[in-house]
Amino acid sequence: MELVTNILIVFIAIEHGYFLILEMFLWTKPKGIKTFGLKSKSFAEETKVLAANQGLYNGFLAAGLLFSLIINDQEISVFFLICISIAGIYGAYSTEKIRLFYIQSLPAIITLILIYFK
Template sequence: MNTLNLIFLGLVALIHIYIVVLEMVLWTKPKGIKTFGLKSKEFAEETKVLAANQGLYNGFLAAGLIWSMISQKTDVAIFFLACVFVAGIYGAYSTKKPRIFFIQSIPALLGILSFLM
């Protein structure tokens, strides 16, 4: 892996670590409520278990990206970047929030392209 690959892997991993914190720790706090556009604190409380579950899955994505950096396995890196890319597409489509595509999918796609160059 070259420096550019590692930069993109690290960036995407950091984004997902931040998402983990938002979904598992800050979901019911003002930052989480604002970030995810939740309608109320009560709604956030009612859905915090679901959000924590989502956060756990985002943690697995971050762990896979970090593992690929440590192991220097290109196939593992591309696999996890592809997972993030697809998750971003689905997240943007299912929530009708295009910013998810730009936050998740675009950095992952750039990471994949860095491996193909």
């Protein structure tokens, strides 16, 4: 079961690394605009600093998860998985985009459940 949870943690870290790339580097590009359903290129330009900040936070979440695996500390994994779950729940609520919950929170919640029931 530990192997499965570690694989899920790596998957979630990769996912958040991808969010970093989308938000920090592709926000104003067609891929970023389409992915986040932005109103226009000008809106993307106006909000790119905020998006880059979001991307940086996603990078920290990914780094924290990978760090927890490197030092083999499950408590650190749990902390970052809870942070990700809460961020996804709040993001889905505040943007009224339920897919955000499924993309961000659900994998973290499933991993937390596996950790606690192994």
